[in-house]
Each structure stands twice: as C-alpha cells, then as structure tokens.
Amino acid sequence: MAATVSSERDTVVPPIQRALREGLYAGAIALGLFVLFIGLRTDQNISNELILVQRWLLLALVVIATAVGRFLYVGYAQPAMERAKAEKAKAPAVVAEPGFVRQNFNKIGIVVLLLYPIAMVLAFGFQGSLKWVDNFGIQILIYVMLAWGLNIVVGLAGLLDLGYVAFYAVGAYAYALLGTHFGLSFWILLPAAGCMAAFWGVMLGFPVLRLRGDYLAIVTLAFGEIIRLVIINWREVTNGSAGISGIPKVSFFGLMSFNVSDPNYIAKVLHIAQSGAYYKIFLYYLILALCFLTAFVTIRLRRLPVGRAWEALREDEIACRSLGINTTTTKLTAFATGAMFGGFAGSFFAARQGFVSPESFVFLESAIILAIVVLGGMGSLGGIAVAALVMIGGTEILRELDFLKVVFGPDFTPELYRMLLFGMAMVIVMLWKPRGFVGSREPTAFLKERRAVSGSFTKEGHG
Numbered sequence: 001m002a003a004t005v006s007s008e009r010d011t012v013v014p015p016i017q018r019a020l021r022e023g024l025y026a027g028a029i030a031l032g033l034f035v036l037f038i039g040l041r042t043d044q045n046i047s048n049e050l051i052l053v054q055r056w057l058l059l060a061l062v063v064i065a066t067a068v069g070r071f072l073y074v075g076y077a078q079p080a081m082e083r084a085k086a087e088k089a090k091a092p093a094v095v096a097e098p099g100f101v102r103q104n105f106n107k108i109g110i111v112v113l114l115l116y117p118i119a120m121v122l123a124f125g126f127q128g129s130l131k132w133v134d135n136f137g138i139q140i141l142i143y144v145m146l147a148w149g150l151n152i153v154v155g156l157a158g159l160l161d162l163g164y165v166a167f168y169a170v171g172a173y174a175y176a177l178l179g180t181h182f183g184l185s186f187w188i189l190l191p192a193a194g195c196m197a198a199f200w201g202v203m204l205g206f207p208v209l210r211l212r213g214d215y216l217a218i219v220t221l222a223f224g225e226i227i228r229l230v231i232i233n234w235r236e237v238t239n240g241s242a243g244i245s246g247i248p249k250v251s252f253f254g255l256m257s258f259n260v261s262d263p264n265y266i267a268k269v270l271h272i273a274q275s276g277a278y279y280k281i282f283l284y285y286l287i288l289a290l291c292f293l294t295a296f297v298t299i300r301l302r303r304l305p306v307g308r309a310w311e312a313l314r315e316d317e318i319a320c321r322s323l324g325i326n327t328t329t330t331k332l333t334a335f336a337t338g339a340m341f342g343g344f345a346g347s348f349f350a351a352r353q354g355f356v357s358p359e360s361f362v363f364l365e366s367a368i369i370l371a372i373v374v375l376g377g378m379g380s381l382g383g384i385a386v387a388a389l390v391m392i393g394g395t396e397i398l399r400e401l402d403f404l405k406v407v408f409g410p411d412f413t414p415e416l417y418r419m420l421l422f423g424m425a426m427v428i429v430m431l432w433k434p435r436g437f438v439g440s441r442e443p444t445a446f447l448k449e450r451r452a453v454s455g456s457f458t459k460e461g462h463g
Contacts, residue, residue: 019075158314163224171346197343
C-alpha cells in the first residue's frame with residue numbers, strides 16, 4: 001500500500017492516516033446533510049399538534065456507516081483496485097476457464113426457479129407458502145420482466161426512457177377495462193394489452209426521433225406523467241383515483257377456474273382440498289413463462305438484423321446513419337418491442353391484484369425499473385435478474401425483520417428508505433462495477449476479431 005506524498009511540505013502521509021481523515025470528513029459531511037432529514041421528523045400527537053420526533057440513533061448509525069464506508073474504500077478497496085488494474089495491464093491476455101457454477105449458471109437458475117414454489121410448499125405448507133410465493137417470487141419476477149422490457153430500449157438501443165411505467169399502466173388498464181366491461185378472457189386480453197402498449201410505444205417514438213440524451217429523457221418522463229394524469233382525470237372511463245376493482249381472475253386456460261363459487265373450481269375438478277395457494281402458484285408459473293418469453297425474444301432479436309441495428313444505434317447514431325441503417329425504424333421497433341413486454345406485465349399485474357389505481361404507476365416505478373437495469377448491467381439479462389432479486393427481494397425481506405422497528409422506531413417501513421437503499425446500492429455498484437453486476441456492453445457482431453471491451457479480455461473469434 002503506497003503512501004501519499006504532499007507536494008507542499010514534502011511529507012509522507014501514511015495510507016491509514018489518509019483513510020481515517022477521509023472517513024472523518026465523510027462522517028462530518030453526512031452529519032451536516034442528514035441532521036434535518038433523518039435526525040428530526042415532524043409528526044402529530046393525539047391532540048393533532050405538530051411535534052418533532054428525534055431520531056438521533058438512526059442519524060448516528062447513518063453517519064458511522066458513511067464514515068466507515070469511506071475509510072474502508074480509501075484505505076483498502078481503492079488501493080486494491082489500483083493494484084489489480086496495474087497488474088492486469090502488465091499481465092498477458094489470459095482467459096480463465098469458467099467454473100462449473102458459472103458455466104451452468106443459466107441451467108441452475110432455471111431449475112431453482114421451477115422448483116421454488118414446490119420448496120416453499122414443502123417448507124411452510126400451502127397456506128404458509130402464500131407469502132413467499134406471492135410477495136417474493138411473483139413480485140420479483142414482475143420487476144424482472146419490466147426491467148428486461150426496458151433493457152431493450154435502454155440497454156440495447158441506448159435510448160433513455162424515464163416514462164416506461166406508462167406502458168405498464170396501459171397494459172393494466174387495458175385488461176381491467178376490457179375484462180370488467182366485456183368479460184373477455186385473460187388469454188385474449190394478454191396479447192391485446194401488449195399490442196395496445198406497443199401502439200403507444202410507437203406513438204411515443206415518433207415525437208422523439210430527433211431527440212437524444214437528456215432531451216429524450218425529459219420527453220419520456222413527460223409522457224409517463226401524461227398517461228397517469230389522463231387515468232386520474234378521465235373518470236368516466238377509468239374511475240379516476242378510485243381505481244377499478246373486481247377485475248376477473250385468470251382461468252386455467254379456460255378449463256378450470258380459481259373462483260370457489262364456480263362449478264369448475266380447480267379443487268372440485270381435481271377432488272383436492274380448497275386453498276388459495278393454487279392460484280398464487282399458477283400465477284407464479286405464468287409470470288415465469290412470460291419472463292422466459294421475454295428473455296427468448298430478446299436473445300433472438302439481438303442476433304437478427306434489427307438487434308444489430310439497435311446496438312449500432314446505441315454506440316453511435318451518426319455512424320449508424322452513415323452505414324445506411326434506417327434510424328427511424330430502429331427507434332420505433334425498440335420502443336414498440338419494449339412497450340409490448342411492459343403491457344404484458346401490466347395485464348398480469350391487474351389480474352394478480354384484482355384492482356388497479358393510478359397510485360401504482362407513479363414516476364417512482366420508472367425510476368426503480370431503470371435503477372434495476374443500470375445496477376444489473378445494461379444489456380445483461382442475468383445481471384438484471386440478479387439486481388431485481390437484490391433490490392426488490394431485499395425490500396420485501398425488510399418487512400420481516402421486526403427488530404428493525406426497535407432501532408428505527410415503530411413506524412419504520414421499507415418504503416420510507418427504499419430510495420435511500422437504491423442510492424447507496426447504485427453508488428457502491430458504480431464504484432465497484434461501473435457497468436453493473438454482469439454488464440460488459442460487448443457487441444454481438446465483430447468485423448474481424450474480438451478485442452478487449454472496457455478493459456476486459458475476451459476470447460478471439462470471428463463474427
């Protein structure tokens with residue numbers, strides 16, 4: 001570990017001393033920033049009077065965590081990263097053979113996903129497994145599908161979309177309205193919701209054909225807010241802020257129903273005990289199949305000319321045009337394809353909840369989905385799935401940790417600190433893995449040889 005030399009006094013500063021100083025500075029800054037945001041909180045007492053609630057323990061924990069994190073980063077992590085980078089630059093390009101787990105990562109993941117509900121039922125019983133299958137399995141897979149759909153727009157085509165939740169809302173309300181008013185089946189409305197969301201994706205794509213970067217982000221953000229405000233104010237159709245209830249459940253391909261009052265209820269047909277877990281397990285495998293469909297279509301499209309065009313557009317739009325690629329069609333297909341999967345996820349969300357309202361489609365949802373894509377690595381399906389598991393699953397696990405209420409207060413809820421956790425995770429990942437967990441943004445087509453991309457060595461091959 002090299003020492004730091006001061007140019008003014010020509011004195012050598014030990015690395016531990018420098019790290020300690022940086023940690024103290026970071027703690028002091030955190031104390032100044034969070035003393036009003038975390039240390040004090042306004043509340044109302046029984047007499048409806050405004051009072052200040054002091055949370056000095058929580059403030060102390062945040063300040064200590066900030067100071068310790070800065071100390072460890074400056075004193076240990078940063079020098080280790082610099083040494084590894086220097087050794088990597090001197091070492092020859094050697095590609096290590098992947099281990100068994102890394103080589104069979106996809107197969108192991110698929111087996112775990114398929115056996116997850118069965119394992120939960122065996123561990124907690126039918127009724128006890130409801131929470132784990134629904135709140136963890138289904139909730140995480142919904143965000144995985146949404147993030148994979150946004151990945152087509154952001155990760156592959158390089159178009160920053162901050163209004164992706166609008167397509168999620170279009171799919172949900174399309175199923176809710178058509179299902180409640182016309183009694184159509186989920187299996188008919190699922191592709192209809194996807195097509196409707198794709199249509200609005202094209203409608204969004206046309207006005208932003210000439211926009212890039214920050215300007216594109218602002219327009220897509222405005223589009224998401226427009227859709228939400230239309231849902232709130234078009235009360236004759238959407239019922240406004242009250243939402244739509246009584247949305248029909250999904251049937252088992254029209255053969256069996258999950259409503260206890262129906263004569264073809266699954267328990268009556270199969271002569272088994274009644275349980276609400278049957279519907280949750282069926283929904284789990286349904287959203288898992290939709291996720292597999294999203295991954296399959298994404299992988300296949302990346303290998304087709306349209307996928308090559310998306311990657312070319314992401315790397316350099318001017319060069320893309322000089323190669324004769326129609327950037328208009330390329331952008332529209334990216335928006336439409338990503339929006340279609342958002343519509344699929346929205347229709348499933350409406351069927352799962354049985355109720356939809358505008359509060360489910362705020363900008364925060366778009367920010368969460370985009371954060372998952374960035375944390376996982378833009379263009380990486382596996383990394384995005386891991387990021388969704390960590391971020392969404394971590395928030396759900398916080399609900400089960402009752403001892404946190406002793407530390408943070410009885411009114412502690414994960415939603416209050418979700419964005420804080422997202423921000424901390426993004427800062428850590430950007431320092432540790434700037435391209436995400438598994439992200440490399442390596443093109444799938446090469447003119448002659450595969451070369452090192454972003455400082456990572458790859459095998460030579462022909463494209």
